[in-house]
Amino acid sequence: MTILDEIESNGRWLFRWRGYIPVLLPALAALAMLIGRVAGKLQVPDYAWEEVCLGISGLGLAVRAFAIGHTPAGTSGRNAREQRAVELNTSGIYSVVRHPLYLGNFFLMLGVILFAESLWLTVFFVLSFWLYYERIMAAEESFLKQVFGARFEAWARTTPAFVPRFSQWRPSDLHFSLKNVLRREYNGFFAVFLSMFILDVARNIALHGRVEADSRWTILLGLAMSIWLVLRSLKRYTSLLRVAGR
Numbered sequence: 001m002t003i004l005d006e007i008e009s010n011g012r013w014l015f016r017w018r019g020y021i022p023v024l025l026p027a028l029a030a031l032a033m034l035i036g037r038v039a040g041k042l043q044v045p046d047y048a049w050e051e052v053c054l055g056i057s058g059l060g061l062a063v064r065a066f067a068i069g070h071t072p073a074g075t076s077g078r079n080a081r082e083q084r085a086v087e088l089n090t091s092g093i094y095s096v097v098r099h100p101l102y103l104g105n106f107f108l109m110l111g112v113i114l115f116a117e118s119l120w121l122t123v124f125f126v127l128s129f130w131l132y133y134e135r136i137m138a139a140e141e142s143f144l145k146q147v148f149g150a151r152f153e154a155w156a157r158t159t160p161a162f163v164p165r166f167s168q169w170r171p172s173d174l175h176f177s178l179k180n181v182l183r184r185e186y187n188g189f190f191a192v193f194l195s196m197f198i199l200d201v202a203r204n205i206a207l208h209g210r211v212e213a214d215s216r217w218t219i220l221l222g223l224a225m226s227i228w229l230v231l232r233s234l235k236r237y238t239s240l241l242r243v244a245g246r
Contacts, residue, residue, distance in 0.1 A: 030202035032118035060108030092172030186231035193224035
């Protein structure tokens with residue numbers, strides 16, 4: 001097996017488990033806080049920094065929402081076991097970057113990691129993210145090349161994989177669908193607030209030995225959970241969030 005074949009094989013395997021990686025982030029960040037406490041470097045909460053972290057994760061959610069809101073069925077799916085594609089999306093955000101959902105994931109996760117205020121953890125995350133998702137992207141692109149051939153190759157030659165090239169923006173072929181976003185992104189939205197709530201509790205345990213959370217994060221988590229429950233119920237029990245062709 002060549003190195004390229006091995007990378008693609010690893011990517012197909014990692015693709016199946018990519019949804020579980022974010023679950024590890026709060027645990028890694030909490031560990032970093034514990035190490036920082038032992039080393040005497042863990043500080044009391046900096047509310048301005050926490051807002052920056054939430055903003056970075058919010059940017060990731062916004063990138064994902066923009067991509068999903070403009071895509072038709074058959075692309076940008078949440079299928080977990082295998083690659084699927086019945087249409088190659090090259091307009092809108094896909095005209096400036098080939099993997100906008102993974103770009104969104106990067107910022108979403110980075111905000112959670114930065115919450116721990118740990119340089120070594122941030123460096124570890126960036127390197128690990130690149131190694132992990134590079135293999136997934138390689139597997140996806142190999143599949144798309146087989147399905148769409150020359151059309152995919154022409155798009156890939158001019159469109160960056162991860163760092164957007166805004167100068168070649170082309171409007172999306174579809175209008176933005178908020179319903180599509182609400183139906184598909186409520187879990188990621190809730191995960192951001194849950195992760196930061198957990199890390200706030202972890203910091204208090206490390207600093208004070210008490211299991212408690214700042215009232216701000218308690219309120220934000222309560223609001224996020226309420227939104228999550230409403231959207232989940234609407235998706236499971238009604239057709240209000242369904243959009244034809246999405």
